[in-house]
Amino acid sequence: MKYYGGIDLGGTKIYSIVIDEKGNVLSRAKIKTGGKKDFKEVLNKIFDCFNEAVEKSSVNLNDILSIGMAVPSAVDITRGLLKHAPNLDWENVEIAKYFIEKYQKPFYLDNDVNMGTFGEYCFSKVINYQSIYGIFVGTGIGGGYIVNGEIVHGKNFTAGEFGHMIIELGGQKCNCGNKGCLEAIAGKVGIIHYLKRQVDKKGKSTELDNISPDWRTTIGSSALKKAYNRKDKLVTKAIHRSANAIGIAAANLVNVIGVEAMILGGGVIEELGDVYLPIIRKTMAECSIADGAAGVEVVPSHLGDDAVALGAAWFTSLEEKQSYLLK
Amino acid sequence: MKYYGGIDLGGTKIYSIVIDEKGNVLSRAKIKTGGKKDFKEVLNKIFDCFNEAVEKSSVNLNDILSIGMAVPSAVDITRGLLKHAPNLDWENVEIAKYFIEKYQKPFYLDNDVNMGTFGEYCFSKVINYQSIYGIFVGTGIGGGYIVNGEIVHGKNFTAGEFGHMIIELGGQKCNCGNKGCLEAIAGKVGIIHYLKRQVDKKGKSTELDNISPDWRTTIGSSALKKAYNRKDKLVTKAIHRSANAIGIAAANLVNVIGVEAMILGGGVIEELGDVYLPIIRKTMAECSIADGAAGVEVVPSHLGDDAVALGAAWFTSLEEKQSYLLK
Numbered sequence: 001m002k003y004y005g006g007i008d009l010g011g012t013k014i015y016s017i018v019i020d021e022k023g024n025v026l027s028r029a030k031i032k033t034g035g036k037k038d039f040k041e042v043l044n045k046i047f048d049c050f051n052e053a054v055e056k057s058s059v060n061l062n063d064i065l066s067i068g069m070a071v072p073s074a075v076d077i078t079r080g081l082l083k084h085a086p087n088l089d090w091e092n093v094e095i096a097k098y099f100i101e102k103y104q105k106p107f108y109l110d111n112d113v114n115m116g117t118f119g120e121y122c123f124s125k126v127i128n129y130q131s132i133y134g135i136f137v138g139t140g141i142g143g144g145y146i147v148n149g150e151i152v153h154g155k156n157f158t159a160g161e162f163g164h165m166i167i168e169l170g171g172q173k174c175n176c177g178n179k180g181c182l183e184a185i186a187g188k189v190g191i192i193h194y195l196k197r198q199v200d201k202k203g204k205s206t207e208l209d210n211i212s213p214d215w216r217t218t219i220g221s222s223a224l225k226k227a228y229n230r231k232d233k234l235v236t237k238a239i240h241r242s243a244n245a246i247g248i249a250a251a252n253l254v255n256v257i258g259v260e261a262m263i264l265g266g267g268v269i270e271e272l273g274d275v276y277l278p279i280i281r282k283t284m285a286e287c288s289i290a291d292g293a294a295g296v297e298v299v300p301s302h303l304g305d306d307a308v309a310l311g312a313a314w315f316t317s318l319e320e321k322q323s324y325l326l327k
Numbered sequence: 328m329k330y331y332g333g334i335d336l337g338g339t340k341i342y343s344i345v346i347d348e349k350g351n352v353l354s355r356a357k358i359k360t361g362g363k364k365d366f367k368e369v370l371n372k373i374f375d376c377f378n379e380a381v382e383k384s385s386v387n388l389n390d391i392l393s394i395g396m397a398v399p400s401a402v403d404i405t406r407g408l409l410k411h412a413p414n415l416d417w418e419n420v421e422i423a424k425y426f427i428e429k430y431q432k433p434f435y436l437d438n439d440v441n442m443g444t445f446g447e448y449c450f451s452k453v454i455n456y457q458s459i460y461g462i463f464v465g466t467g468i469g470g471g472y473i474v475n476g477e478i479v480h481g482k483n484f485t486a487g488e489f490g491h492m493i494i495e496l497g498g499q500k501c502n503c504g505n506k507g508c509l510e511a512i513a514g515k516v517g518i519i520h521y522l523k524r525q526v527d528k529k530g531k532s533t534e535l536d537n538i539s540p541d542w543r544t545t546i547g548s549s550a551l552k553k554a555y556n557r558k559d560k561l562v563t564k565a566i567h568r569s570a571n572a573i574g575i576a577a578a579n580l581v582n583v584i585g586v587e588a589m590i591l592g593g594g595v596i597e598e599l600g601d602v603y604l605p606i607i608r609k610t611m612a613e614c615s616i617a618d619g620a621a622g623v624e625v626v627p628s629h630l631g632d633d634a635v636a637l638g639a640a641w642f643t644s645l646e647e648k649q650s651y652l653l654k
Contacts (some may be wrong), residue, residue, distance in 0.1 A: 258481010
């Protein structure tokens with residue numbers, strides 16, 4: 001049996017796994033970074049977290065053939081270079097160098113949503129489709145584009161920025177500086193903004209005041225679900241509005257690049273997929289030209305927290321991806 | 328020397344060429360269909376037009392190895408089936424069958440904008456790019472997507488519908504039935520609509536009343552250019568608005584699929600490319616995430632009227648495309 005390591009570096013936590021050659025997850029380890037951003041400090045925590053996963057797996061470190069890692073940043077995959085991670089305040093960090101020095105194993109670094117999409121794709125029923133797009137809805141909206149089994153990185157390693165598709169000229173300002181990005185309308189950041197506007201300017205009310213009093217600054221997907229299940233009118237409207245916008249952006253994908261399948265994931269979809277997916281499918285069909293969405297699959301993700309780290313570890317295990325690994 | 332035929336079927340005219348194996352256009356023939364839509368009648372005109380091109384080329388029909396044809400419709404390329412051409416009122420016509428019966432030569436049928444993009448791509452400086460998008464701006468806006476030299480057709484042969492990317496939620500109604508499509512804002516149809524609104528509702532005036540009195544129903548790209556050159560304020564604003572919208576849609580391409588190059592063509596660009604391209608480049612750069620548009624080429628088309636028929640003929644000449652030809 002062969003073994004592989006996967007690491008998912010987030011803005012506030014590190015998640016590591018060890019898998020076997022069949023993709024079984026043998027162990028998981030999780031460490032909070034407590035918002036620490038000093039690179040060397042966090043790097044040591046990453047090593048600790050990965051070592052903990054190895055220990056838990058009972059696999060000898062020597063038997064782990066390669067390590068894949070995902071970061072919340074555009075990545076120059078040819079150099080294992082994190083380009084710019086606003087959540088961590090890091091810029092141009094050659095992460096691969098440190099890992100190869102420490103573990104002396106082939107290493108691969110990519111963007112977290114790319115790796116999550118790859119993981120979901122590899123262990124999903126849409127693996128035989130030529131062209132698929134992963135869409136992950138949380139506070140923001142991320143994406144990943146896979147063609148013929150290859151992750152499409154784009155000219156400057158920024159492909160997959162699905163959340164920054166502009167769908168409303170002159171619309172709501174987005175954190176990226178542009179206006180009318182999908183994320184600013186349909187991500188949790190957009191949902192919160194819509195709710196605030198309705199409450200503050202139109203005098204509407206919402207159960208969120210009870211369910212999640214801090215909803216104006218941050219809101220859990222489970223709180224949204226709770227309010228939706230209680231038939232909170234405002235939250236229901238906000239959710240439908242968000243799903244509809246994602247459906248329009250999905251139709252844009254169909255019209256412009258003709259994807260065959262989409263994988264929907266992220267916290268919001270995990271909680272509210274039953275609400276989102278039917279709306280997304282319907283809007284996508286309505287807004288696609290010449291019945292272009294007929295037979296286009298929209299499937300929910302199913303790997304949960306493992307997706308990103310599993311995608312990264314699994315990527316390094318595949319024979320056809322060996323040329324991407326850095327040594 | 329080997330020879331190939333190419334046919335570009337439009338809504339009102341047929342354009343045929345004969346090329347040699349180097350892509351030189353040896354002859355051209357053009358026949359107006361006079362808006363006739365009866366299939367058999369038009370089919371005979373297509374044969375006439377192609378025969379005329381062959382005659383003019385002085386190449387013996389027997390020496391023409393294959394024929395490529397482009398139509399204003401989604402095409403099932405595996406069957407040579409025109410799916411739905413609103414301009415011609417045709418639906419589900421197996422054009423390949425008639426051509427193969429008539430000429431007994433390998434035949435290929437594809438969408439006109441796909442073939443135009445392919446032609447421009449094959450004879451352009453961006454031929455070595457992995458991922459390119461063709462954008463053609465006329466009355467409407469069409470597109471073509473090429474990855475690794477392959478035309479991307481999408482799940483239902485509708486990929487490339489760039490003009491129907493929705494960029495303005497709840498915006499101007501488009502001929503396709505949706506709202507806020509790029510075409511409805513930035514195509515000539517969108518420009519006319521904008522001008523009418525400004526003149527009728529805001530009392531603005533335009534030189535177009537003199538240059539092109541029919542501008543409310545139809546407008547030539549050259550008339551737009553003339554008004555622009557005369558510094559007509561309203562037309563200038565309409566052109567800049569159109570170019571800006573295309574720039575935003577181009578940024579969406581960069582963000583979502585990371586294209587490396589775009590080829591801009593069509594009547595509007597042929598006349599006003601010097602105005603459009605700088606605005607498109609600037610807006611695309613501003614609205615792309617993490618400097619994603621850096622180094623992304625935006626080049627003008629240069630094959631003019633030949634592009635579509637040349638793309639179709641050239642496609643059939645390539646060794647790596649022989650498996651697509653129908654016999």
